[in-house]
Amino acid sequence: MLFTVKDVARLAGASKTTVSRVMNKNPKVKFETKTRVLQAVKELGYSPNSIARALRTKKSDVVGVIIPRGVEYVFSDPFFPEIIKGITSVLNLHNLNLHLIMSNSESEQREIYSGLLRSRRIDGVILICSRFDDKQYILKLRKVPLPCVLISRFPLEKINYVGCDNKQGAYNAVEHLINLGHRRVGFISGSFDFIGGVDRFEGYKIALKKHNLEYDNELVAKGDWTREGGYQAMCELLNGVKVPTAVFAANDQMAVGAVKAIKEKGLQISKDIAIVGFSDTQFASYVEPPLTTVREPTYEEGTLAAEMLVKLINGQEVKPPQVILPTKLIIRESCGYNVKKMAKVVIKQ
Amino acid sequence: MLFTVKDVARLAGASKTTVSRVMNKNPKVKFETKTRVLQAVKELGYSPNSIARALRTKKSDVVGVIIPRGVEYVFSDPFFPEIIKGITSVLNLHNLNLHLIMSNSESEQREIYSGLLRSRRIDGVILICSRFDDKQYILKLRKVPLPCVLISRFPLEKINYVGCDNKQGAYNAVEHLINLGHRRVGFISGSFDFIGGVDRFEGYKIALKKHNLEYDNELVAKGDWTREGGYQAMCELLNGVKVPTAVFAANDQMAVGAVKAIKEKGLQISKDIAIVGFSDTQFASYVEPPLTTVREPTYEEGTLAAEMLVKLINGQEVKPPQVILPTKLIIRESCGYNVKKMAKVVIKQ
DNA sequence: TTGTAGGCGTTATCAG
DNA sequence: CTGATAACGCCTACAA
Numbered sequence A, B: 001m002l003f004t005v006k007d008v009a010r011l012a013g014a015s016k017t018t019v020s021r022v023m024n025k026n027p028k029v030k031f032e033t034k035t036r037v038l039q040a041v042k043e044l045g046y047s048p049n050s051i052a053r054a055l056r057t058k059k060s061d062v063v064g065v066i067i068p069r070g071v072e073y074v075f076s077d078p079f080f081p082e083i084i085k086g087i088t089s090v091l092n093l094h095n096l097n098l099h100l101i102m103s104n105s106e107s108e109q110r111e112i113y114s115g116l117l118r119s120r121r122i123d124g125v126i127l128i129c130s131r132f133d134d135k136q137y138i139l140k141l142r143k144v145p146l147p148c149v150l151i152s153r154f155p156l157e158k159i160n161y162v163g164c165d166n167k168q169g170a171y172n173a174v175e176h177l178i179n180l181g182h183r184r185v186g187f188i189s190g191s192f193d194f195i196g197g198v199d200r201f202e203g204y205k206i207a208l209k210k211h212n213l214e215y216d217n218e219l220v221a222k223g224d225w226t227r228e229g230g231y232q233a234m235c236e237l238l239n240g241v242k243v244p245t246a247v248f249a250a251n252d253q254m255a256v257g258a259v260k261a262i263k264e265k266g267l268q269i270s271k272d273i274a275i276v277g278f279s280d281t282q283f284a285s286y287v288e289p290p291l292t293t294v295r296e297p298t299y300e301e302g303t304l305a306a307e308m309l310v311k312l313i314n315g316q317e318v319k320p321p322q323v324i325l326p327t328k329l330i331i332r333e334s335c336g337y338n339v340k341k342m343a344k345v346v347i348k349q
Numbered sequence C: 001t002t003g004t005a006g007g008c009g010t011t012a013t014c015a016g
Numbered sequence D: 001c002t003g004a005t006a007a008c009g010c011c012t013a014c015a016a
Helices: A005-012 A016-023 A031-044 A050-057 A079-093 A106-116 A132-143 A166-179 A195-210 A227-239 A252-264 A298-313 A339-345 B005-012 B016-023 B031-044 B050-057 B079-093 B106-116 B132-143 B166-179 B195-210 B227-239 B252-264 B298-313 B339-345
Strands: A062-067 A097-102 A124-128 A148-151 A160-164 A185-189 A220-222 A246-249 A274-279 A292-295 A322-325 A328-330 B062-067 B097-102 B124-128 B148-151 B160-164 B185-189 B220-222 B246-249 B274-279 B292-295 B322-325 B328-330
Touching (some): A016 A031, A050 B050, A062 A298, A079 B097, A097 B079, A106 A132, A124 A132, A124 A298, A132 A148, A160 A166, A160 A298, A166 A185, A185 A227, A185 A252, A227 A246, A246 A252, A252 A274, B005 B016, B062 B079, B062 B298, B079 B097, B106 B132, B160 B298, B166 B185, B166 B246, B166 B328, B185 B195, B185 B252, B227 B252, B246 B252, B252 B274, B298 B322
Parallel strands (some): A062 A097, A148 A160, A185 A246, B148 B160
Antiparallel strands (some): B292 B328
8 A cells, every 4th residue: 555666666667766866856867767757656656755764864854843841831822823833834845844842841851852852853953932941951952963943042152043132122112111201110020931031121121221210129020921920910019119100011911910900909001000011912902901012023933943944954054143033012002191190190009 | 973773782792682672671681681781871872763763663653733724823822732732741641742734825735645644754643623625635544544533523434533512512602692581692603614613603503493593694694713704794793684682703703803893883792792702712801891702621622632543543442433522601791691671772773 | 581684665876 | 867786773573
């Protein structure tokens, strides 16, 4: 039922070598012979055994995409599908296959790296959303060595990555709030194990500094990227000594949680407290009021990373080894304009 | 830098066969020898070449997961990550790898099936969210033959699938509306190329019949699973001869679109028109009012499908070859209780 | 309990 | 332009 070169060769009256040449589009085959071979291929429904080919050529035509534990949680909404879509669109173009590697625990992750990377099963790796902890694994990849592209900046020399400008994006969000007149701008952070979490925090601090506002620990609450985390963090801020008139949340989910907390206190979004999120996930425009947020070019991050990796695999040079894509502030309705008045209305609970 | 059995054998002073036996946990190796071999393995950091092994054993330990074009769009929100998470949790347990196959166009899909399935690269396939069109491909899989499990019911004999009870779920949603007193219950359908779209429509019709309500084409509008589609469909209904007092939308996205249309008409959700969605996607509880909807056990669909496939691959029998998981109606705030009054309030525009 | 030899299906080498 | 042959790294009869 399953045929091999040998069968095709026999049927076409040619040698295995010739058949192989035809399959690999080697031009040095007489037209007539080629036709005969292709006819036989069609007749038998032959398709090369990619495993055997991989063994011989030492190329599997497979790319590994690693989703570290927790990422699908952090970026639950459209991030994951979008980025994968971006990656596949490029891989399909190059006839490369995608191995999805998703560890559910730390130990699983460890095992995956140690085994899989040595198994010659993949030609390269895309690492989505690296955490600082991933450094050890990245270094392992280098040892093998195996081409690797990260999605998200990583503080390491001579590394390839595509990311969005978390720092600038956060900066823009906060500056937007400041330009609206806010002077007590709070921050709901994500966890700091993800690089992006730290960068967004940085952007927040830089914006304050640029506008001569003093950084104040009382205005910062730590979330964990989740809606619940955002809710809790906002409660902290609301019960604190200084209640902010505006809050920048490090992602949309936390922003939505914060919105809930604010509403529960009987305060109004935008009128009493302004909110900005990050990522422009799908539900950002659904919630009430629609969320002002920082849009991230997710799909593009996927395509660029894949294109980089393809080049690396082919031994080509990757022009700028590190790419940071711009974000865009999407202004909706969660930030008010009558801030002067607002500042007086908000009182410590 | 990369070692083979040969290297290990030499270092351990054993034969390739013995090393192979140790790697495959064959018990017929003297303890002492095994220790020596393992020591050598560790020393060299040896890990078997899975490609060579696959060629020899004709098993790749890879499972293909096929996302047909458009699915990631239909089930944009948590569906995709959740189902993949479910699948990987099981595959990781069995040391199986996951090949993600995502076609961006119909022709790509065709090519993928014809080539990949013959390439011996995968031991089995999980097909997510089959459409009626997929029948041709499913039959091809059988020809190869390649074990295959669908996620979503499929009308074909002797096929393995896991799905949620779309029909019953839709029935429950509509019955809920009827029990609240609604007699003009509208339906916003999805496209009918997906099996689930048809089943949900069926459930709607059965519920009407069971409660002696006549099916009325005027109360049905066709959407396309998207928010915009839901919006358009709802506009149609609102401008129709008979405006429904309640609407069941075939998924949450369209329900959200419908909500928008209703609000724009100056009508109130729940008070004027009740809305129920389907799937309980993440944003269902974020929108205003929080959406009453039918919850689908996504993660479980993934795990069950993977478990089924693993059994099929191992030649074991799959006990019930077809599993339909129950759904659960999640009652939130998008359906009112004062329906009698409402029915009078709603007037044709 | 261990080792030898052969072959999985392909491609690369080299000779014609 | 074409073909015979070897080798990729592993597993598995079979023999010892």
